[in-house]
Amino acid sequence: MNRRNFLKAAGCFLAASGGRVFAGKSEKPNIVFILADDLGYGDVGFNGQSRIKTPNIDNIAKQGAVFTNHYSGSTVCGPSRCCLMTGKHTGHASVRGNPRWTSDGKPVDIRKEEPTVAEELKRAGYNTCAIGKWGLAENLSHAMPTKKGFDEFFGFMRHGPAHHYYPEKVWRNEHQVSLPNKTKEKEGLYVHDLFTQEAFKYISKQDKNNPFFLYLAYTIPHYELTVPEDSKEPYQKLGWKKRPMKQGHYYHDKEGHTTYAGMVSRMDRDIGSLMELLKKKGLDKNTLVIFTSDNGHHYDKGFFDSNGVYRGKKRDLYEGGIHIPFAARWPEMIRPGTKSSHISAFWDFLPTACDIAGIEPKAQTDGISYFQALKGNTRAQLSHNCLYWEFNERQGPVQAVRKDKWKAVRYKGKPIELYDLSKDPGENNDISAEYPEKAKQMVKLMESSRTKDPNFPFKKLR
Template sequence: MRFSTRCFYVALVLSVLLLGSAPKPLHAQSAARPNVVFILADDLGYREMGAFGQELIKTPNLDRLAAEGMRLTQHYSGNAVCAPSRCVLMTGKHPGHAFVRNNRESKPEGQHPIPDSEITLAELMKRAGYATGAFGKWGLGGPATDGRPLNQGVDRFFGYNCQRHAHSYYPSYLWDNEQRIALSNDPEIPGHGSLAKDADPNDPRSYDEFKGTDYAPDRINAQVLQFIRDHKSEPFFLYYPTVIPHVALHVPDEELQPYRDLGWNDPPFTRDDGYGYTPHFTPRAAYAAMITRLDRYVGNVLNELDKQGLTENTLVVFSSDNGTTHLDKEVDYLFFKSVGELRGLKGSLYEGGVRVPTLAKWPGRIAAGSASDRVSGFEDWMPTLMEVVDPKADLPEGIDGISLLPTLLGQQQPERPYLYREFSGYGGQQSLRMGDWKAVRQNMTRGNLTVELYNIAEDISESKDVASEHPDLVAKMTKMMSEVRTPSDDFPLIPLDAPVKDAKK
């Protein structure tokens, strides 16, 4: 309980008393097929909401979602950065089999596209007779590629196609299906920029040039709510990959001011070294305000479901695509204790980079105020959600996901045999979770194949490498890390898929 706020637990107890904790059996649900809403935050750390221990940032709606549903305390994102993590979520394949295994921009706009042959969760939902919508940041293929949303099972898309474009919260345009629509930001506020050469970094007015008028997340949230209204009479799958709280630090002043009033010692982020996104006079307040803004959007979704009478028949899932950014001058993760006692941040396969705060609510099926520490990952959502909407559906061959529906329903479920992650970026990395044990490799691009070993149950901070004490286990897990993956020509994991060209790089 030391990582949760008193208010959260008061709300949790009240919710259990009011709603009851005993879930209904799945077969007892109404004839109407359940809707599915999957909300994906961008770079939200493991302890950046109240329900997971945050004490400085207000997240009342997410805390309500936790109190009315289940917290998954050992859930892992698909990967350590945006695009490959989303690929795992959408295709049900772990990073050793997924098509996209790292971020890679594709000019003129978009990321390395998933091919037409990949079968996405949206496509399966559509085959099952669900209306499908995606709102926010796509990142799996540019507007003219096979990876674009409308070619991957999405009926309605609104938001950013490209991750780089999404660095600005005040862009000049967004995508409405396959048409660009103009926003009232003239000029567009860049995602990367510096103060004017003659600007005084101690004058708050110097930062006004990074404020826009048409906040893209507001536009996106409005379209999410409209999608719910438009499809209230039919089953729908709503995928809401928000852009918050990924930097740049862009947030309307009305959300910012309450945090500025707290009087935090909040040194400006000036970007004087030319590195990072855009400057902000009060970066701590801005980051907290962005997460609270995200929380408000989640509240809007929950309230709209209530308003339309859909709450009882809707499964809502909330998670994050990876851990908190490592850009500490913009996001003071030590001040916020963003990943708590976990080691690592975004870009790392240590726990802080990939263990993500995850919630699931389904009234009458998922017990209110419940929690599970069963190890699970993004690849598990495809079989889980399809079991919810169409248990007889044929799943794609070669997926790695295991349905966690029994866990959500409060039933006993065997632990996962293993959870594998690889990431060719940030020096090249592998990890394998097997029970309480976790094997990790770092700096593989330099030819390092040494395996570290941690007992997560006893050492959640991954501070004590016990590999030398368990040579047989290390040998077993090392062998598994080679056997459970296939090579990738597009995203080779050096030196397993290609030789080390320059060990000094």
């Protein structure tokens, strides 16, 4: 074989194996996916946060890749997590809204026959574990994580109990276990700490011979705002303006700003400890760690600048509700300091995980693997024709589409809004009147991107 043919053959092999050749063999990496709950794009240091300290999350960004155009599956928790697990956007997903926002007010779970990323990775020989907030088994039946590809589960099946940090019960696999807690009094074991302990236990029993997938879905910093005092202390003598919090469904601590900062920093501290454990176990170099959030922030009114330059927050389909932080570290594959403007979303994770594991997805997916973007290989990275979202709570049904630099938002019964994100990332200037043909194109994309679902009709529900 001459040199040219040799290089061509070698290139084909590398492409087929994802470029992963270590010590003369191809190895499947471990995957740790860390999901924050209601953390805004601007709540982390690598995206400009100056008040809240997130050094360990920032290290993931510094030592790996940052995606500046990554989007959540939805602007609220349930459908966003469905998109992440099933690889479908909310125009095709089985869960398109939070539990009671359905045609009959009854919760809908992911379908029994619908493959999840965990089920896909099981086919590739992965051990799998989910810890934290699942939120896709409201009916406590076929959609429990242990019935959807996860070997182990510890946390919340449903949304409601996940609103509290001192719950009286959590789930271990398919059974509830009691905790020595008083929820309203906020006494006992802080559930975030239990999630971290479970993650430690799981990682501690892993080895280099068997790849694993850990889905660590923290509930920080979702309402309610409460955290042990030691996490507030670094922020209590900075002269911050106070924000008193009222008790209701959520048993908030009295002061919001120091509590919110303390919650995020506690999560950051524990992520740092997890990274150290991976290193101690000799697993860190061949482990892909992804950190992101399920949707935009809920708490901030400007003090933390949680949404950065973006308009809106949780429950909006403007950028502040769906444009989220994303950092990924994988020393064997990702060059430190990689920064990508590749446009990606939650439904891309399933095909990405399959790509990395060396299998073809069985799931019908709206996603595109972003593995090449992680490696900084922009030429080889495929792009979406568009990204699509829909959402239907009190403000009535609304749709959004992003295509290249263009973003459109349309509330049912109202004219479409059009924005050029390259010039107006804050979506301040609706230019639909200046570009009527582009606006029409975006309307067509909205109409063609969804299938009808009797559980989620495109009409006002309440």
